[in-house]
Amino acid sequence: MGFGTAVLIGTLLLGLPLATTEGDSSHWLTALFTATSAVCVTGLIVVDTETHWSVFGEVVIVFLIQVGGLGIMTLATLIIVMISGRIGLRARLSAQLETKSVVAADLRRVLRKVVMFSIVCEAAVAVVLTVRFVTGYGEPLGRAAYLGLFHSVSAFNNAGFALWPDSLMRFVADPWICLPVALAVVVGGLGYPVVFELLRTWRHPGRWSI
Structure with a gap:
């Protein structure tokens, strides 16, 4: 319902x-396709985004x-947390004995961590890209x-x-554009639970959970 509502509003x-x-x-079909592609993060387009x-x-x-x-990340995180048993005892007891689901407090905590993780990562990459667009391509600060x-x-x-007809092909030789974008793709693809566990136990691979 949530994804459907977002697609409808976007359309x-x-x-x-x-x-x-x-x-x-x-x-209407162009608007529907684009909204669906954006919400479902597929990247497919039927019209050029920039023009x-x-x-x-x-x-x-x-x-x-x-x-x-x-x-998507919140849903994946909740599933991983539930499977790995990393929910608080109160939540697990509640899930087993009463509602069979995570309690509201745990949901809020997980959601807050996912949102903060996303904002911090996106902001860091955005700063690097902004500086590069200003210094390397002469873009005004606001546009950059x-x-x-x-x-x-x-x-x-x-x-x-992307906001160029050739996507990011024009930056193929620019590591200050390609590498931050690639890093964002990898970190976002791994998601909060994986990145958090790697940061917490990176010296002890044997402790990594499935």
Whole structure:
């Protein structure tokens, strides 16, 4: 229901004239496909992101990417936490004896950690990209920050959206663009539980759980 609602809202917003550079409403199928692709972080597009969508449309897309990425990561984290038994005793007893689910306090704690992990990682990559766009490509600070944030969120959530017709091909020889983006893809793909455990027990691989 959550993903469906996000797709529906995204479709309605992307269908507005305000969402396109031409000021005309997109075909409903274009809006639906783009919203679905963003929420489900597939990266598939039927129109060029940079030329078809306005800044408003691009903001809607990156917001949908963030919502979809957080949803997937939160769900995966909860499943891993439940399987590995790393929920508090109170939650496990409650799950076994009463509701068969994680209690609200544990849900909030897990969600808070996932959100903070995502924000910190995305912000770090966005800062590096912003500095590079300013110093290496002469972009104004505001535009550079916008490009850095958009591609940081897209990379961390494995969405594949970019604001150039050739994606990131023009930066193929620039390690200050490619490496932060690649790192964001890897870290976002691994997710909070894996990264947290690696950081906590990186010296003792034998303690890593499945």
